[in-house]
Every structure is written in structure tokens, then in C-alpha cells.
Amino acid sequence: MIFGCHLSIKDGYLGAAKQAYSMNAGAFQYFPKNPRSLSVKDFNHHDAALCKAFCKEKSILSVSHSPYPTSLTPINEQKRNQVIQSLLNDLEISEACGSIGVVVHFGKEVSHLPLLESYQLIIEMLNEILSEWEGNAKILLENNPGLPGTFGTTLEELVQVRKLCEAPEKIGFCFDTCHAFSCGLWDGENVGILLEKGTELGYLDELKVVHFNNSKYDTRLGKDRHAPIFGPGYIRETQFDQLVKSPQFANIPFILETPKEEIPHEKEIQLLQEKWGDHLS
Numbered sequence: 001m002i003f004g005c006h007l008s009i010k011d012g013y014l015g016a017a018k019q020a021y022s023m024n025a026g027a028f029q030y031f032p033k034n035p036r037s038l039s040v041k042d043f044n045h046h047d048a049a050l051c052k053a054f055c056k057e058k059s060i061l062s063v064s065h066s067p068y069p070t071s072l073t074p075i076n077e078q079k080r081n082q083v084i085q086s087l088l089n090d091l092e093i094s095e096a097c098g099s100i101g102v103v104v105h106f107g108k109e110v111s112h113l114p115l116l117e118s119y120q121l122i123i124e125m126l127n128e129i130l131s132e133w134e135g136n137a138k139i140l141l142e143n144n145p146g147l148p149g150t151f152g153t154t155l156e157e158l159v160q161v162r163k164l165c166e167a168p169e170k171i172g173f174c175f176d177t178c179h180a181f182s183c184g185l186w187d188g189e190n191v192g193i194l195l196e197k198g199t200e201l202g203y204l205d206e207l208k209v210v211h212f213n214n215s216k217y218d219t220r221l222g223k224d225r226h227a228p229i230f231g232p233g234y235i236r237e238t239q240f241d242q243l244v245k246s247p248q249f250a251n252i253p254f255i256l257e258t259p260k261e262e263i264p265h266e267k268e269i270q271l272l273q274e275k276w277g278d279h280l281s
């Protein structure tokens, strides 16, 4: 299995890759730039190229995560343009670093619009961004947390939005286990239904990364509070075991976004590898 975690780029992109290697991680995630801003970053191409070469040599996979203010349902024209420019910049950085793509949250329901127009807005945003993008790095749409039925929490929505875009081949998916648990998409007991539906809809064919998190709250409460995989979280070890061992998840990087103050990521990755094997086995 391929396990890794989110890492800082305080020592550059190569620095993050080297840290992943030193932790024996098979993958890592990073913010391509300041996570609190949508400003376009004039990034260090040399550092990015070194990251790409290092990861290739060491067989380490990477994905980037778009900054927090990134929204596929922006509230006004100014924000819309900022998000488009920022995501194109994220894609460029991801490409230069040799990453699979950039993780982007699905978008939120715009309260003053009819529901369908919120989906329409996401599709327009993706079309506008991807019409200007020719690289291999993909946009990786992440499932939302929330109460059951909340916008962006179902496989149907993710698959349908992708399908309705002009360039679906430039879009993949990121499955966050805590988000899925929060809304009951995966409640720990329905892995069979999840896999069946994921296969039928074609979701699993486009799944590129898993955000591997336990949950501090029980399922269907709509809470997005990540917990370490092994410990007092509500998703049990046997339930994780069913998911991790499904053949559909075999070659997908599992990225921890768990609270590292509670257990260091290096230690947590080691525990995951002891249980499920590492990328070298």
C-alpha cells in the first residue's frame, strides 16, 4: 500500500519530497503556495524540477492541495477570477513537481441561487480553468463533509459534474474518508455498497488519491474533525481494514491529514505500514 501525509514546503518542494523519503512514505501532499491566499506564486522552477526528479528516482507519488480560500462556487466575479488564476497556478506548480494533480473541494451550495445553478457554476469554473490547461496534472475533486444529503457529499454529484465538463479526462477524484463518514457515504458498515456504486458510476476508475483520516464524531452528524487512524476515532480498525484491502484502492496513495500533535505522522505511517504493508512490499 502507498501511505503518506501532508507535508510543509518550508524547505521547498524538494525539501518536502526528501522529508517524505526520510519518513519512508510512498507519497505526500503539499500546499503549492501560501495556503491562506489565492495570490499567484512565482515559484522556483528549479526546485520543482528537482522535486520531480527525486520523486521519480525514489518512486514517491505526490499531490498538491489548493489553498483554503479556493472555491469552485465563488461568491462574486472578482473571487471567480482569482480562483481561476490561482488554480491554473496550482496546476502549473503540480505539473512542475511531477504531481498527480491538485486537490480541490467540490464547492458549496450558493444560498441565493437555485440548487442546479450551483452545480452549473462548478462546471463553468472547471471548464474555464481546464480550457487553458494542457498539462498532465489533474484537478482532483474532493467529496464534501456534511450531514447526509448536503451538497457535494455523494458519488453521483461528483461523477455527474465531471461528466458534464468539457474535458472530463483532466478531472479525477480524491476520496476523504472522514468526509465520507461524516455524511454516511461510508459509515464503516456499507463498504460493499460504496464499492458497488463506485464501480457502477465509474467513480473508482477516476479515483487518484485518498485522504486517510479517522473521525472525532460519529457518522451522519455532519462533523469534519479528523482523528488519528488508530485511537479513539469513530471509524474502527476493522472498518478501515475492509476499505484498505479492497482491490479498487490498491494502487492509490493514502494521505494522512490527521492531527500530528496527537501522533507524529512518521510514527503513524509506520503503524499503517506494519498493518497493511508499504509501497516497497
Ligand SMILES: [Zn+2]
Pocket: 142, 176, 211, 257
Ligand atoms: Zn481532505
